[in-house]
Amino acid sequence: MLDTGSVPMIGNFVRESLDLHLFFARIMREHAIFMQAGFLAKDVTYVQQAEQFKCQYDEILKEALMLSDCTASEQVLQSEELVTDKTLRAEQKTQELTGIPIDRALTAEEVRLNPDLGTIPAEIEPQVRALNQKSMLITTSFAEFKAMVLDRVTHCCLACNLFPLQFEHVYREALFYLKVLKRLQNNQFVDSRVDLLEQEIFWDEIMGEHAKFVRHLLDPSERALCHKAKELAKSFERLEQKMKGEGLPASSFGRLMHENISATLLIAEFKATGTELILACQVKSKLSPLMTDHTLREANYYLRVLQTWNPGYLGRG
Ligand SMILES: [Fe+2]
Ligand SMILES: [Fe+2]
Numbered sequence: 001m002l003d004t005g006s007v008p009m010i011g012n013f014v015r016e017s018l019d020l021h022l023f024f025a026r027i028m029r030e031h032a033i034f035m036q037a038g039f040l041a042k043d044v045t046y047v048q049q050a051e052q053f054k055c056q057y058d059e060i061l062k063e064a065l066m067l068s069d070c071t072a073s074e075q076v077l078q079s080e081e082l083v084t085d086k087t088l089r090a091e092q093k094t095q096e097l098t099g100i101p102i103d104r105a106l107t108a109e110e111v112r113l114n115p116d117l118g119t120i121p122a123e124i125e126p127q128v129r130a131l132n133q134k135s136m137l138i139t140t141s142f143a144e145f146k147a148m149v150l151d152r153v154t155h156c157c158l159a160c161n162l163f164p165l166q167f168e169h170v171y172r173e174a175l176f177y178l179k180v181l182k183r184l185q186n187n188q189f190v191d192s193r194v195d196l197l198e199q200e201i202f203w204d205e206i207m208g209e210h211a212k213f214v215r216h217l218l219d220p221s222e223r224a225l226c227h228k229a230k231e232l233a234k235s236f237e238r239l240e241q242k243m244k245g246e247g248l249p250a251s252s253f254g255r256l257m258h259e260n261i262s263a264t265l266l267i268a269e270f271k272a273t274g275t276e277l278i279l280a281c282q283v284k285s286k287l288s289p290l291m292t293d294h295t296l297r298e299a300n301y302y303l304r305v306l307q308t309w310n311p312g313y314l315g316r317g
Pocket of ligand 2: 169206
């Protein structure tokens with residue numbers, strides 16, 4: 001039987017695990033959708049494998065949602081990292097254009113989630129631990145699939161409408177999800193889980209790559225947007241270099257964090273505007289609205305992480 005002293009720790013474990021799945025299982029299912037849409041029709045087995053991963057992450061998301069009502073953190077729900085006001089429309093349009101079915105009921109359910117009321121039942125801890133384990137298995141094989149596809153594409157044995165760097169990018173995101181899951185399963189929470197500097201270096205690179213992908217997927221005639229994307233990519237490259245600098249003094253660390261917050265707010269705004277423009281068919285590009293909304297949610301996730309260490313800086317709840 002559980003003693004009362006262990007309940008807050010179990011609450012943290014449950015909340016952090018479920019918050020993580022609500023964000024990352026959706027991110028992974030979308031990687032599967034982007035891959036499925038990117039393969040050529042003749043590469044049936046690749047299309048089918050991507051479809052299977054999409055369905056497996058639907059299941060993870062479904063289970064996480066079932067366990068999540070009244071466990072999700074208020075900050076997570078307010079951050080718009082799980083769903084934005086564009087996600088449902090982006091899913092509908094992307095399904096229409098690609099013919100790939102996207103379970104929007106899960107999204108609608110995620111919109112309706114209630115925050116943690118301080119009453120997380122300790123009994124769900126084994127179910128959450130099992131869900132973490134299940135997701136680790138699926139994510140390990142999804143990461144292997146992404147690495148295998150990247151290898152085939154870079155050796156010119158497979159054609160796909162995604163850049164090799166996009167495969168590398170989604171592979172790194174899968175490894176990040178796995179790393180946090182492993183730490184949670186070993187009962188390492190918040191502060192020790194992934195240190196902030198490590199997260200900033202990781203997400204700065206991710207944000208910079210999003211800007212590069214957008215720039216290369218925009219029609220060349222969209223000069224103003226291409227220019228903006230190029231500037232954003234450069235600013236994250238500079239930040240990443242500074243963050244990786246040897247022996248960063250504590251004073252620069254705080255200043256750089258504020259620079260990271262400003263740059264991430266800018267790119268989030270760019271992605272939000274871009275998603276609305278694509279949804280309104282007002283921009284020429286090879287981007288899907290789900291892809292830009294996906295990158296917006298990743299920016300919102302990063303902003304929430306930064307905000308955790310700088311309460312009040314963003315003026316969000
Ligand atoms: Fe992603
Ligand atoms: Fe990404």
